[in-house]
Amino acid sequence: MVSKKRKVDAECRVFNEEWGVKYFFVETKDQKASCVICSKSVAVLKEYNIRRHYETKHLSTYSKFSGKLRSEKYESIKRGLETQRNLFTRKFAENESVTRTSYKIVHKMADRGKPFTDGNFIKACMMEAANDLCPEKADLFGNISLSTSSVVRRTEELGENIGLQIREKARNFLWYSLALDESTDLSSTSQLLVFIRGVNSDFQITEELASVCSMHGTTTGKDIFMEVQKTLQDYNLQWNQLRGVTVDGGKNMARGRKGLVGQIRTQLEDLQIPGALFIHCIIHKQALCGKDLDISCVLKPVVSAVNFIRGNALNHRQFQAFLEEIDSDFCDLPYYTAIIRDLKKHFFERFSDLDRTESDIILFQNPFDCNLDDVPVELQLELIDLQANDLLKEKHREGKLVEFYRCLPDPEFPKLKKFAAGMASVFGTTYVCEQTFSKMKYVKSTHRTRLTDDHLKAILLIGCSNSKPNIDDILKAKRQFHKSH
Structure with missing residues (x-):
């Protein structure tokens, strides 16, 4: 017969206050017994284990203390231990604070596209201010690490954290759309920007820079399509969630079956997925007309x-x-x-592709003033119920379209809400790409042409993201905080 192992946790053992003076032990925050003399902890909270530790390690030295003298000795050692622990805790908290400050400063630098080497200049300015305004805190300011290597490393970590946040949001997307553009930087590297705009079931809209793809070879429609595929796989997004693709009309983007749009059309046809919108940037069309x-x-x-x-x-x-x-x-x-x-x-002629989706746009903009014969059959019954609802009609008159669709009850209007979420995800222009290219030219200037692709991506991700890096999560992953030397 096999005997069952005893579970120590199930025995509900508690620390006895008498063990303090008797064996020079205290209870720690994690409900363990720790020796105040040598700081060792016993494996099991049991008097036998505590007594054995005291008798084998400290009996010969501390047996001479008894009565009041023994109590005073115990309290003295205990206070010294607590002071030491408090000092360690304060030092740990101080190191955490200066590390957190370092991350915040690096975030500001990356957001403004400043060179990594500017960290040393910023620290020098801080030290001048600290020495004049609060000299007693100068050492604390001096502990903030802003060396070039620290700024580089923390820029990478901040960019990774933002990327993780976007991936987490992408898991809940009901629909998403893409806006893409490609341009060459000063080092003759083709940089493809992929922006993503997703809407979840709660009608929360996320618009973020999903990827900066550095292309050192050819930039054909197939090459761009492969980069888009990698981006979608990285964010675990499916083709059947794609609602729209907005491009600038370049040959490698929109021309024929070989362009990016043609490649995506073929992919959707092979998967038998209908309904995606392909839009030529409205601003670009206007410029072409001119x-x-x-x-x-x-x-x-x-x-x-x-x-x-x-x-x-x-x-x-x-x-x-x-x-x-x-x-x-x-x-x-x-x-x-x-x-x-x-x-x-x-x-x-230029805007004819929008004319083909005119009925969808009108339906999305004002579902109370649309012709039922022009809308998909699966939405007609829900639209009849919607148009008869005076409370929702009043909500729509307030003018906040996203808020209106967000407040639609899911059980009554599931198809209409899903349709609206898809329309809300579509990019009308590639303006976000043009903005980011302007920032890229500032970041990767004639003085920073050797900036690596990964570092450029991290800087653009930080500078263009609507999400703020979660510094607390970054700090939690660290076992030690290194101050400046």
């Missing part, structure tokens, strides 16, 4: 005519009299040509 026509031939005669009419009061009065004489609908300076008509035509 370049389609040379309207200087329009502007020059307009400027000349306006100057002639407005330059002389008599000319202006005669022009107004002429308009009245011909019963014109205009009262002053009308001007219209065929070239302005052609420009309007280009706008219609």
